[in-house]
Amino acid sequence: xxxxxCCVAHDRISAARQAGYAYAxxxxxxxxxxxxxxxxxxxxxxxxxxGGLPILATNVFFPGEWRLVGPQADLAATRRYAEAxxxxxxxxxxxxxxxxxxxxxxxxxxxxxxxxxxELEATLAALGDVAAPHGITIALEPLRRxxxxxxxxxxxxxxxxxxxxxxxxxxxxxxxxxxxxxEPLDDVVAAGRLLAHVHVADTGxxxxxxxxxxxxxxxxxxxxxxxxxGVSVECKWQDWTRxxxxxxxxxxxxxAGR
Numbered sequence: 001x002x003x004x005x006c007c008v009a010h011d012r013i014s015a016a017r018q019a020g021y022a023y024a025x026x027x028x029x030x031x032x033x034x035x036x037x038x039x040x041x042x043x044x045x046x047x048x049x050x051g052g053l054p055i056l057a058t059n060v061f062f063p064g065e066w067r068l069v070g071p072q073a074d075l076a077a078t079r080r081y082a083e084a085x086x087x088x089x090x091x092x093x094x095x096x097x098x099x100x101x102x103x104x105x106x107x108x109x110x111x112x113x114x115x116x117x118x119e120l121e122a123t124l125a126a127l128g129d130v131a132a133p134h135g136i137t138i139a140l141e142p143l144r145r146x147x148x149x150x151x152x153x154x155x156x157x158x159x160x161x162x163x164x165x166x167x168x169x170x171x172x173x174x175x176x177x178x179x180x181x182x183e184p185l186d187d188v189v190a191a192g193r194l195l196a197h198v199h200v201a202d203t204g205x206x207x208x209x210x211x212x213x214x215x216x217x218x219x220x221x222x223x224x225x226x227x228x229x230g231v232s233v234e235c236k237w238q239d240w241t242r243x244x245x246x247x248x249x250x251x252x253x254x255x256a257g258r
Contacts, residue, residue, distance in 0.1 A: 002227065002255040007059060007199070007234040010044065013051025018245035025232045027060035028097065034084035041088060048092060055092040056217045056230055057197060059141075061085065061127075064103035068123050069116035069150065071108070078123055082130045090134040096197045096229065098172055099127060100141035101245065102148030116150055120232040121164055128166040139196040144180040154178065154187040161194055170196030174234070176205055176219055188221040194218050195227055200251065201235035208233060209245040209250035219254040230253065 003243040005023035010031040013024045026032065026048070033044065048055060062081070067073050089097055098149050105123075107116040127138045142157040157171040172193055173188050188195065200218075203211025222231075233247055 002198075002222065002231045003056070004243070004255065005033060005056060005230050005232045006248070007232050008214045010048050010051070012056075013048065013053050015240065016244070017051065017053045018144055019240075020248045021053065021233075021244075022033045023056040023230060025057040025059055025098075025234075026055055027055075027229075028058045028085045028089070029063040032058065032085060032088045034081050034088065038144055038221065045088070046155060055089075055094055057098060057232060058085075058094055058102060059098040059234070061097060061099045062101040062104040063235045064101075066101070066104040068101065068105045069107055069119040070111050073119050075119075075122055079126045079130065082127050086127075086130045086136060090136060094136060096137050096139050097131065098139045098141050098197060098199075099124065100143055100172075102143045104130065105148055105150050113150070117160070120150060121160060123167050124160070124164055125166055127166075128168040132168045136168065137196045138169045140169065141172040141174060141199070142177055142181075143174075144177045146180070146185050150218060152177075152181050153183045154191055155183065158187075158191050158194060170194045172197045172199065174199035175215075176201040176234070179213055180201075185217050185221050188218070189225055192225045195225060195229070196225070197229055198231045199234045200221065201233070205236050207235050207237060207247045208248055210243070215250075215254045219257070222255075223256050223257065
């Protein structure tokens with residue numbers, strides 16, 4: 001059965017543990033803060049470890065003001081940032097680092113889309129090179145059009161990943177973004193072994209099990225491709241105390257095929 005985790009801030013790890021989650025997923029930009037010095041990091045790392053859950057994945061690789069594509073993109077600076085980010089993630093035992101960062105990869109108006117796609121691929125290759133010695137996989141996250149204008153579907157992400165052919169760069173499937181983009185669930189099957197991580201929410205980006213998304217169909221496809229990775233809840237909570245344990249239990253049932 002897939003491990004069920006939860007995307008939380010560093011100060012909510014213990015709450016996720018109490019709700020029964022198997023791991024926590026943290027924001028690189030918000031929790032690992034690669035631009036802060038090592039003395040600061042030692043204190044933050046101790047705080048994270050005190051939360052009592054494994055940290056198996058990260059998200060929000062780059063802050064919104066970072067520029068991965070366009071005239072202001074600086075691949076050397078991006079690599080330096082990534083080196084600090086990956087080193088800190090590795091210290092925590094992270095296995096997958098999600099590269100969503102919709103604002104950072106947004107293509108400036110008038111900038112050629114193909115040039116931006118090439119810059120995104122160069123970024124992913126650099127991240128993969130940095131992650132490889134630590135055994136970490138970079139998972140490209142397709143995002144709905146409201147959040148970025150570059151790579152919106154699992155199918156598009158898979159194209160990028162296949163073209164790149166980097167052993168430490170794969171794709172993520174987020175059920176919420178797939179539904180928002182009206183993407184067929186069978187695109188998860190097409191991803192196959194290149195599917196490295198999964199995010200879930202339900203209708204309106206609310207807690208899993210509260211809406212109308214086809215969770216049985218989604219998990220059936222994960223089982224079909226033999227997906228063994230983590231499934232992280234990434235949603236808007238309305239009542240954490242009630243919803244967090246219920247969402248975890250619901251997802252465990254789906255993962256078990258019940």
